[in-house]
Amino acid sequence: MKPAPFTYRRPVTLQEALEALAGDSGAKVLAGGQSLVPLLSMRLAAPTMLVDINGLPDLAGIEAGPDGVRVGALARHSDVLADRAVRQTQPLLGQALQHVAHPTIRNRGTTVGSLVHADAAAELPVVLTLLGGSVEVASSTGTRTIAAHDLFAGPLESTLEHDELAVSAFFPALPPGAGVAFDEIARRHGDYALCGVAALVQEERVRVGYLSVSDVPTVVDLTGVADTDLGDAALEHLDPADDIHATADYRAQLVRVLTQRVVASARRAA
Ligand code: FAD
Numbered sequence: 001m002k003p004a005p006f007t008y009r010r011p012v013t014l015q016e017a018l019e020a021l022a023g024d025s026g027a028k029v030l031a032g033g034q035s036l037v038p039l040l041s042m043r044l045a046a047p048t049m050l051v052d053i054n055g056l057p058d059l060a061g062i063e064a065g066p067d068g069v070r071v072g073a074l075a076r077h078s079d080v081l082a083d084r085a086v087r088q089t090q091p092l093l094g095q096a097l098q099h100v101a102h103p104t105i106r107n108r109g110t111t112v113g114s115l116v117h118a119d120a121a122a123e124l125p126v127v128l129t130l131l132g133g134s135v136e137v138a139s140s141t142g143t144r145t146i147a148a149h150d151l152f153a154g155p156l157e158s159t160l161e162h163d164e165l166a167v168s169a170f171f172p173a174l175p176p177g178a179g180v181a182f183d184e185i186a187r188r189h190g191d192y193a194l195c196g197v198a199a200l201v202q203e204e205r206v207r208v209g210y211l212s213v214s215d216v217p218t219v220v221d222l223t224g225v226a227d228t229d230l231g232d233a234a235l236e237h238l239d240p241a242d243d244i245h246a247t248a249d250y251r252a253q254l255v256r257v258l259t260q261r262v263v264a265s266a267r268r269a270a
Contacts, residue, residue: 001041001042001043002041003040003041003043003046004040004043004046006040006046006047006048006049006050007024007048007049007050008049008050008052009049009050009051009052010052010054010055011051011052011053011055011056012055012056013056014056014058014059014138014165014167015140017029017051017053017056017165018138018139018140018163018165019140020049020051021051021139021140021162021163021164021165022139022140022141022163024048024049025162025163026047026048026049026162027047027048027049027050027051027162028045028047028049028050028051029050029051029053029113029116029165029166030050030051030052030053030054031053031054031073031074031109031110031112031113032076032108032109032110032113033108034101034105034108034109034113035109035113035114035117035119036050036117051165053073053074053165054074056073056074057074058072059072059073059074059075059167059168060072060074060075060079061075061168062075062079062080062083062086064083064085064086064088064089064090065089065173066173067172067173068089068090068131068133068170068171068172068173069085069086069089069090069093069170069171069173070168070169070170070171071111071112071168071169071170071171072112072167072168073110073112073113073165073166073167073168074110074112075110075111075112076106076107076108076109076110076111077097077100077101077105077106077107077109077110077111077114078103078106078107080093080094080097080111081094081097081098081106089173089174090131090171090172090173090174090180091174091180091269092127092130092131092171092174092180092181092182092198092200093127093171095180095181095182095198096123096124096126096127096182096196096198097111097123097124099123099182099184099186099189099190099193099196100114100122100123100124101190102190105190111124111169112135112166112167112168112169115128115135115151115158115166115169116135116158116160116166117156117158118151118152118153118154118155118156118157118158118216119155119156119192120152120155120211120212120214120215120216120217121192121193121211121212122192122211123182123184123193123196123198123211125148125151125152125211125216125217126196126198126209126210126211126217126218126219127171127182127198127209128148128151128169128171128217129148129149129151129152129209129217129218129219130198130199130200130207130208130209130219131148131171131172131200132147132148132149132172133147133148133169133170133171133172134146134147134148134151134169134170135148135151135166135168135169135170136166136167136168136169136170137160137164137165137166137167138164138165138167139161139163139164139165140163143167146159146160152216152217153216154215154216155215155216175202177202177203177270178200178201178202178270179200179201179202179265179266179267179268179269179270180198180199180200180201180266180269181198181199181262181263181265181266181269182196182197182198182199182262183196183197183258183261183262183265184196184197184211184212184258185254185258187245192212193211193212194212194245194246194250194251194254195210195211195212195213195240195251195254195255195258196210196211196212196258197209197210197211197255197258197259197261197262198262199259199262199263199265199266200266201263201266201267201269201270202270204223204224205221205223206221206222206223206225206230206263206266207219207220207221207222207223208220208222208230208234208259208262208263210234210238210255212251213238213239213240213251213252213254213255214237214238214239214240215239218237218238220233220234220237220238222234222259222263227260227263227264228260230256230259230260230263231255231256231257231258231259231260232256234255234259235252235255235256238252238255240252240255
């Protein structure tokens with residue numbers, strides 16, 4: 001199947017990109033194209049205009065500092081994964097990115113695009129939510145910061161307005177004495193996970209994030225829960241569902257097994 005007709009714009013300044021978005025309520029940003037292009041080809045999305053941001057290299061920056069990691073809208077998953085300073089500042093990013101698709105897709109797909117795409121089966125939305133990160137967005141009328149807990153409205157739905165461009169994402173640094181860990185089960189390495197779990201442990205506090213077992217990335221506070229009860233306590237906040245890849249019962253079992261395993265790893269890392 002071929003995409004529905006659309007106008008293509010490739011701006012060379014941010015202002016030009018924002019004006020293009022503001023001028024057409026059916027416009028969509030094209031970043032790495034790893035999610036949008038398949039959707040166009042299957043006619044599951046039919047934007048009237050594509051605003052290709054690949055002509056804006058100023059958005060490709062990755063900065064790791066004492067407070068955290070800022071990733072620009074054009075930084076590819078592979079660049080973030082390869083950055084040593086990122087791994088030192090916030091190891092959870094690299095741990096999760098290893099599970100995002102395959103190298104060819106990571107070479108093109110962007111970390112910010114993955115956040116805005118808001119797939120509940122994706123790794124990075126859970127990482128951003130667990131860490132309490134945020135996304136900086138711009139429009140022709142100004143800028144604003146959206147905290148992770150306000151970013152994900154539903155399956156494949158973020159809270160960005162049609163005329164807003166996400167210019168960067170901020171992932172807070174690992175706090176002193178804290179530990180993080182990530183693991184997931186997929187049918188094949190690089191496939192979307194049947195269930196994925198990220199944990200952040202700091203002193204007695206235990207917070208755990210889940211992907212593929214609810215409509216939006218979900219973070220559960222499991223502080224004070226006995227190790228053997230961690231999975232069942234988390235399942236009270238999750239909604240695993242049947243699909244062609246796995247039953248809801250199997251997903252619930254993955255929550256139990258992975259939660260215990262990932263929390264133990266985060267404790268060892270702390
Ligand atoms: P695009 O495809 O260009 O855009 C996706 C959506 O986000 C569009 O609606 C677009 O308008 C919007 N958008 C993108 N950037 C911006 C921005 N800066 N501002 C506003 N809106 C924006 N992902 C995973 O997380 N885990 C996986 O296991 C995984 N497996 C994959 C396997 C395959 C075979 C493929 C093809 C993809 C897979 N992906 C996976 C998706 C991949 O990570 C994508 O790169 C990512 O989801 C979207 O990033 P992108 O830059 O390609 O965005």
